[in-house]
Amino acid sequence: MINNDNDRVVFFDIDGTLLDTSNFAETARKAAIGLMVDNGLPLDKDEAYGVLKTIIREKGSNYNKHFNILTQVVLGHEDPMLVALGMVTYHNVKMALLRPFAETIDTLIYLKSRGYRLAVISNGITIKQWEKLVRLNVYSFFDAVITSEEVGKEKPDNLIYDVALRKMRGNPEKSVMIGNKLKEDGLGAVNAGMSAILVNSDVTEEDREFIKKNKLDIKIIENIGDVDTIL
Amino acid sequence: MINNDNDRVVFFDIDGTLLDTSNFAETARKAAIGLMVDNGLPLDKDEAYGVLKTIIREKGSNYNKHFNILTQVVLGHEDPMLVALGMVTYHNVKMALLRPFAETIDTLIYLKSRGYRLAVISNGITIKQWEKLVRLNVYSFFDAVITSEEVGKEKPDNLIYDVALRKMRGNPEKSVMIGNKLKEDGLGAVNAGMSAILVNSDVTEEDREFIKKNKLDIKIIENIGDVDTIL
Numbered sequence: 001m002i003n004n005d006n007d008r009v010v011f012f013d014i015d016g017t018l019l020d021t022s023n024f025a026e027t028a029r030k031a032a033i034g035l036m037v038d039n040g041l042p043l044d045k046d047e048a049y050g051v052l053k054t055i056i057r058e059k060g061s062n063y064n065k066h067f068n069i070l071t072q073v074v075l076g077h078e079d080p081m082l083v084a085l086g087m088v089t090y091h092n093v094k095m096a097l098l099r100p101f102a103e104t105i106d107t108l109i110y111l112k113s114r115g116y117r118l119a120v121i122s123n124g125i126t127i128k129q130w131e132k133l134v135r136l137n138v139y140s141f142f143d144a145v146i147t148s149e150e151v152g153k154e155k156p157d158n159l160i161y162d163v164a165l166r167k168m169r170g171n172p173e174k175s176v177m178i179g180n181k182l183k184e185d186g187l188g189a190v191n192a193g194m195s196a197i198l199v200n201s202d203v204t205e206e207d208r209e210f211i212k213k214n215k216l217d218i219k220i221i222e223n224i225g226d227v228d229t230i231l
Numbered sequence: 232m233i234n235n236d237n238d239r240v241v242f243f244d245i246d247g248t249l250l251d252t253s254n255f256a257e258t259a260r261k262a263a264i265g266l267m268v269d270n271g272l273p274l275d276k277d278e279a280y281g282v283l284k285t286i287i288r289e290k291g292s293n294y295n296k297h298f299n300i301l302t303q304v305v306l307g308h309e310d311p312m313l314v315a316l317g318m319v320t321y322h323n324v325k326m327a328l329l330r331p332f333a334e335t336i337d338t339l340i341y342l343k344s345r346g347y348r349l350a351v352i353s354n355g356i357t358i359k360q361w362e363k364l365v366r367l368n369v370y371s372f373f374d375a376v377i378t379s380e381e382v383g384k385e386k387p388d389n390l391i392y393d394v395a396l397r398k399m400r401g402n403p404e405k406s407v408m409i410g411n412k413l414k415e416d417g418l419g420a421v422n423a424g425m426s427a428i429l430v431n432s433d434v435t436e437e438d439r440e441f442i443k444k445n446k447l448d449i450k451i452i453e454n455i456g457d458v459d460t461i462l
Contacts, residue, residue: 039371068358081370084361127299130315139312140270 009170013179103225156188244410334456387419
């Protein structure tokens with residue numbers, strides 16, 4: 001029974017789609033900065049947070065030595081105690097806040113019960129993305145995670161969608177991308193011949209007009225729980 | 232008042248000395264292996280643990296891709312889901328078990344009240360060692376962490392002890408190394424002109440004879456709480 005359907009794949013983005021990341025990194029970074037300043041980093045907290053944000057902008061958010069550079073910039077040398085304090089605090093707060101949206105699990109169960117196979121397409125590092133699925137305890141729902149690290153191209157590049165469809169043996173016409181970004185998730189998917197559903201997106205009125213005028217198969221819903229109104 | 236005493240330094244080893252690491256890594260690794268096997272790693276748990284131990288022996292315990300290699304060896308390719316599952320489980324169990332010996336904190340308070348300054352001398356990576364002190368919430372007791380990473384030589388090499396004494400401006404004759412290993416902590420310290428105290432050590436009767444015959448200033452106690460019988 002499932003076999004007839006197994007070219008129907010729902011691909012998910014993770015951050016902001018399955019996983020509630022609103023204010024997540026900011027809260028964790030501010031907690032880390034707070035303890036670093038309390039333990040001797042000689043700036044006030046707002047200044048220190050500003051310096052950290054500049055470093056993150058320059059190095060990218062996947063870089064893992066933001067706090068090392070922060071102490072180098074402020075003190076002229078790396079301070080391993082402050083770096084360790086920042087890293088542990090950031091990590092602990094992030095883990096404490098890591099959670100799926102309220103209706104994520106119900107939606108995954110619903111899609112499986114409808115015979116879809118599930119996978120993730122993500123701009124990021126493969127093992128890190130699986131780590132999130134493991135920590136959320138939803139890894140068993142997914143057959144594959146396709147990442148920009150693996151493919152060498154980021155969403156919305158066609159290659160990452162093509163690799164994902166091939167890997168899952170998905171029929172693009174019967175497959176759907178669910179994400180929160182119009183360009184990466186929406187346009188990327190329709191360019192690959194799939195349809196798309198946007199959740200928690202910040203699409204503007206102009207974006208909606210653009211989608212309508214070009215007859216793009218992109219639907220916009222408020223909440224991941226509303227996926228059952230479409231699929 | 233403290234100033235007269237500030238060339239008196241007590242240096243500590245971390246693992247097995249401040250921190251109860253008995254069966255710690257083994258428990259965490261077995262939990263990780265258990266979940267990896269339950270989720271599809273095609274070996275039985277004892278076999279898989281045996282393969283992991285071989286990898287750790289070959290690569291060293293500070294290497295951070297043991298689980299990647301385990302999946303490569305067993306499956307012929309890296310399986311990022313199983314790697315993520317192993318890493319998260321290992322990390323979570325290790326963090327859950329991370330704790331100081333019962334009398335560690337009392338002993339640190341006692342030594343500070345006696346006017347000693349405290350530091351760590353450790354074979355390891357500087358920020359990782361500070362991370363342990365941060366997670367145990369004892370980092371405020373320590374003025375410095377001197378590591379083999381920083382010095383380029385491991386205990387019992389004289390250089391790491393010399394760098395530590397210089398960095399702390401410690402008088403070797405008034406300073407003490409507290410650790411759990413005769414060679415690394417005991418002999419290393421006395422060769423640098425300091426005395427040493429061994430706790431939780433597995434010194435044999437022969438070791439005790441050797442210490443006595445050579446009149447080495449190495450004392451052996453059962454429990455870190457007994458430091459107050461010596462200092």
